[in-house]
Each structure stands twice: as C-alpha cells, then as structure tokens.
Amino acid sequence: PVYISIGCNLPAIPHPTFSRDPVPFSLAPKLSNQMGLEAAVEAAAEFLNKAVKPVLVGGPKLRVAKASDAFVELADASGYALAVMPSAKGMVPEHHPHFIGTYWGAVSTAFCAEIVESADAYLFAGPIFNDYSSVGYSLLLKKEKAIIVMPDRVVIANGPAFGCVLMNDFLKALAKRLKHNNVAYENYHRIFVPDGTPLKSASKEPLRVNVMFQHIQKMLSSETAVIAETGDSWFNCQKLKLPEGCGYEFQMQYGSIGWSVGATLGYAQAVPEKRVIACIGDGSFQVTAQDVSTMLRCGQKTIIFLINNGGYTIEVEIHDGPYNVIKNWNYTGLVDAIHNGEGKCWTTKVFCEEELVEAIAKATGPKKDSLCFIEVIVHKDDTSKELLEWGSRVSAANSRPPNPQ
Numbered sequence: 047p048v049y050i051s052i053g054c055n056l057p058a059i060p061h062p063t064f065s066r067d068p069v070p071f072s073l074a075p076k077l078s079n080q081m082g083l084e085a086a087v088e089a090a091a092e093f094l095n096k097a098v099k100p101v102l103v104g105g106p107k108l109r110v111a112k113a114s115d116a117f118v119e120l121a122d123a124s125g126y127a128l129a130v131m132p133s134a135k136g137m138v139p140e141h142h143p144h145f146i147g148t149y150w151g152a153v154s155t156a157f158c159a160e161i162v163e164s165a166d167a168y169l170f171a172g173p174i175f176n177d178y179s180s181v182g183y184s185l186l187l188k189k190e191k192a193i194i195v196m197p198d199r200v201v202i203a204n205g206p207a208f209g210c211v212l213m214n215d216f217l218k219a220l221a222k223r224l225k226h227n228n229v230a231y232e233n234y235h236r237i238f239v240p241d242g243t244p245l246k247s248a249s250k251e252p253l254r255v256n257v258m259f260q261h262i263q264k265m266l267s268s269e270t271a272v273i274a275e276t277g278d279s280w281f282n283c284q285k286l287k288l289p290e291g292c293g294y295e296f297q298m299q300y301g302s303i304g305w306s307v308g309a310t311l312g313y314a315q316a317v318p319e320k321r322v323i324a325c326i327g328d329g330s331f332q333v334t335a336q337d338v339s340t341m342l343r344c345g346q347k348t349i350i351f352l353i354n355n356g357g358y359t360i361e362v363e364i365h366d367g368p369y370n371v372i373k374n375w376n377y378t379g380l381v382d383a384i385h386n387g388e389g390k391c392w393t394t395k396v397f398c399e400e401e402l403v404e405a406i407a408k409a410t411g412p413k414k415d416s417l418c419f420i421e422v423i424v425h426k427d428d429t430s431k432e433l434l435e436w437g438s439r440v441s442a443a444n445s446r447p448p449n450p451q
Contacts, residue, residue, distance in 0.1 A: 049304075049333065076198065079210035086200040086208035086216055090169070090193050091223035093202055094124075097167035099230040102126045103149050106133040106299075107172025107213075111197035114138060116217035117171050123221040125228035127165075129158050131173055132284055136272075136294025140287060144231045148284055151181035152439060153432040155285075156241060159186075161234045169193040171213060178298045181436055182443030241285075247399040255282060255353070255428045257399055261406055262323065262351070266292050271313060271320045275306035277360040279325040279353065281432035293320055303358070304333030311337045314346040321414075322348040329358040329372050338381055341417055342389040349409050352377050352421045359429055363437025364444065381419045390416035397423050 094100050102121055108114045114137045121128045121144060129149040130138050138145070147155025149162045162168060163186040170192060177183060189204035200208045200216055244256040259282045266272070266286065271293025274283035280298065288294055295313060297305050310324040331352055341348060354377065358370045378393040385391040392413045396402045402422065409418035 076212060078212045078215040082208045083211050083215055083219060086202070086211045087219045087223055089202050089206055089208075090200065090216075090220055093193060094167055094169065095223075095225050097165075097227070099165050099233060100124075100126050100167040100169070100227060101162050101165045101230045102128050103162060103168055103170045103173070104128070104130040104134045104138045105170055105173030106131065106137070107174065107197055108134055108137045109172075111172055111213035113171065113197075113214040113217055116214045116221075118142065120169075120217045120221040120224075123226075124224040125226045125231065126169075127161055127228075127230035127234055129155075129162055131170075131179055132280070133174065133179060133296055133298045134172070135284060135296055136288060136292075139290060141290050144228070146231065146234045150179070150284070150436075151185045153181060153281065153436045157234055157238050160237075161230055163187065165191070165230055167191055167193070169195065171195045171217065172197065174299060176299065177440055177443050178301055182439035182441070184439050184443075250398050250400065253396060253398050253402060253422060253424055255424050255430070258351070258353075258402060258422055258424075259283075259286065261399075261402055262325070263287065265323060265349075265406065265410065268292060269320055271295070271317065271322050273306045273310045273313060273322060273324040273326075275324070275326040275330045276301050276303050277327040277330055277358070278429050278433050279306075279327060280360075281430040281436070283325055284432075285430075293317065293322075304330045307331060307334040307337045310348055310350070311341050311344075311346070314341065314348050315344055318346075322346075324348060324350045326350060326352055327359065328352060328354040328356065328375070328377065329361075329370075331377065332372065332375065335380065336384075338417075338419075339384050342385055342391055345389060346417055347390075347415055349418045349420065352419065353424060354421055355424050355428060356426045359426070360433060360437065363429070363433055364441045377421045378419060391419070392416045393419040393421070395421045395423060 104117055108117055127146050128142055128144045129146050132148055132150045135148060146161055147158040149158050151159060168191060194201045195213050195216060197213050200211050244260055247257055263286055266289055268289055268291030272283055272286060274280055274296045295309055306324055306326050310322055314322045356374060357372050361370045378395055381393050394405050396405050405420050
C-alpha cells in the first residue's frame with residue numbers, strides 16, 4: 047500500500063467565474079417533494095404491512111442523511127427486528143430491545159443473517175453494497191423483497207422509485223403508517239444462543255487475539271470510543287458490544303489501509319471528553335505512523351493497541367504473496383522517539399494475558415492522562431473465523447473473469 051500525496055490549496059484559488067450566476071457552489075437547503083413523499087410512504091406502508099416477518103437494516107448513509115434518530119423511531123413504532131450493516135455500527139443503539147446485531151452476509155452476528163435473509167420484506171436505510179460489505183457479492187437478498195431508502199430517494203421492491211424524498215422525512219412519516227409486527231424479532235429471540243467465551247489462557251501462554259478483545263470489551267463505556275482499522279480489527283471490533291453512548295468508527299468503502307491513525311487523531315481532537323481506543327494492525331500503522339506526533343503535540347490521551355502479527359493479514363486471506371510479509375519495526379521504540387520527552391506518552395510491549403491485564407490497568411489508572419501505546423505480539427496466523435470466511439469469498443469475487451460488455 048502506497049499513498050502519493052500532492053499538496054494543492056484548491057479552496058484558496060480565486061477565479062472570476064466563481065462569482066457569476068449561477069454560482070456553482072451555492073448550497074440551498076434540501077426539501078422533500080411533498081407529493082413524492084406521500085406516494086413513497088403510501089407504497090412502502092402497503093408493502094410492509096402485508097409482510098409476515100419484515101426487518102429493518104441500517105446502513106452507513108444514515109449519518110449522511112442525519113436520520114439515525116428517525117430510524118430508531120421507526121423501529122420503536124413498528125416492532126421490527128433491527129440490524130445494522132457493518133459500516134453503520136455505532137449509528138444505531140445496540141441496547142435497543144429489538145436489536146439483533148450486524149448483518150454482513152456469511153460473517154454476520156450469529157443468527158442475524160438467518161433472520162434478515164429469511165424475511166419476506168426488508169427495509170435498508172442508507173446501504174452501500176460493494177464487494178466488501180456484500181462479502182464478495184454473496185448476500186442472499188432479493189431486490190423484490192427490499193425497500194432501499196437512500197438520503198434523497200426511495201426504491202420499492204425493485205420497482206417504483208421516488209426521487210426528491212429525504213430519508214429523515216420518509217422514515218418519520220412511515221413510522222406513523224406501519225402496523226406493529228414483532229414476528230421477526232420473536233423468531234430471533236426463540237433461536238438465539240449466546241456466544242461462548244475464549245478458552246482460558248495458561249500462565250504465560252502467548253496472547254491470543256480473542257482473549258485480547260475480551261479485555262478490550264471490559265474497557266468500553268459511554269466515555270470511550272472505538273476506532274477499528276482496516277484488517278482483522280474490522281471483524282474483532284464488530285463483535286464488541288457497544289454500551290450506550292460509546293462511539294465507534296469503521297471505514298470500509300475503500301478498505302483504506304492506515305486510515306485509522308489519522309482518524310484517531312481527528313476523533314480525539316473533536317471529542318476530547320472521550321477516551322479513544324484504537325485497534326490498529328502493524329502493517330496499517332507503518333503507512334501513517336507519523337500522525338502519533340500530532341497526537342502528542344495536541345496532548346491527546348488515546349489508547350492505541352498495536353496488534354503486531356508480522357504482516358498484512360487481511361491481504362493474505364484475499365491474495366497472498368511475499369509482499370504481505372513486512373519488515374518488523376521496534377514500534378514502541380519508534381513512538382518513544384517521536385515522543386522525545388515532550389508531552390505525556392507511555393509505551394509497552396505485551397506477550398501474554400497477564401502482561402495485557404497489567405498494561406490496561408496502567409493505561410486506565412496512573413497513565414490515564416497520557417497517550418498509551420500498547421504493542422501486542424500475536425501469532426501471524428491468529429485470525430478471526432470471520433476474516434477467513436470473508437477473505438475466501440472476496441478473493442473469489444476479485445479473481446472472477448470480467449463481465450463481457
């Protein structure tokens with residue numbers, strides 16, 4: 047992964063055409079077309095009210111449309127089972143009584159995909175379907191069963207499309223028209239079996255990733271936020287249960303490696319009252335490590351878990367090759383060098399569960415006002431089962447012959 051950055055201050059460049067009518071970037075407030083809104087709500091209500099076990103699935107464009115509250119309002123009114131797509135995690139409260147987890151095809155939360163894909167109607171609010179979110183285009187969904195709600199457009203059952211209809215307005219109006227139906231949630235509740243817990247570690251046993259995330263789960267509260275880097279952290283962080291008020295950021299539209307280091311910097315600066323917990327792989331960190339310097343300059347108190355498994359693990363599962371094995375760095379030494387005695391910074395390496403527990407206690411105790419960098423050494427093949435499944439499906443999709451045009 048390589049970034050080529052060419053600096054150019056476009057916003058400051060003047061040009062005489064910018065002030066002539068029509069002004070190209072004159073932003074007018076968007077409004078729904080009232081007739082279109084009413085027609086869309088009427089058609090959607092008719093479609094959903096005749097379904098036996100409809101479900102709701104939230105997508106990442108809920109944020110763009112500022113419609114998360116309206117989506118929850120719809121879930122409250124309808125009683126439908128409520129799931130989120132992976133990149134919408136954190137946009138819908140996970141303590142909602144009808145929340146059933148993450149819908150991500152073959153790597154969904156347990157029992158979630160079965161409920162969503164067996165539904166006779168599903169409303170997707172703000173979805174993005176790409177090779178990553180669709181697990182290599184393997185979702186078992188039918189357009190004829192779907193209502194797709196985008197920020198300014200609604201498509202019903204792969205048929206009528208209603209433009210100039212804002213998502214927020216549509217969801218609020220639809221909430222008043224739906225009959226209460228909790229059949230899908232009752233089905234989920236009936237078959238649900240809680241997840242197991244990782245096997246207990248032996249004394250000084252090399253640390254396993256699932257054990258590490260068990261301890262990260264205990265760190266979460268309304269005063270924390272999680273940043274999940276591209277890679278196996280996608281899948282491990284996706285399984286974290288977010289308490290009410292806990293922030294969460296996850297980027298998968300481009301699968302940009304290293305994005306989370308800068309995102310951690312920006313999030314911590316924007317929300318100083320939260321302690322940011324970033325889970326970053328060693329390969330990703332090598333791309334954007336220098337952002338730690340600005341974190342220190344700004345006095346941030348983030349906790350970074352640097353998960354060192356010696357390579358680009360997610361790339362190994364998609365398309366393996368010698369380029370996925372990277373040069374190991376002395377990561378704590380690098381951060382110490384960036385620190386250079388200026389500001390508050392604490393680094394450590396952990397190899398086993400006992401050392402991890404000690405490091406977390408120190409980071410959340412005596413070093414709670416410092417930037418804490420915890421390098422976690424794990425086996426190169428210690429991956430989540432979800433990554434193994436997802437990687438094989440995405441690999442198959444990426445290696446298929448091109449469609450004849």
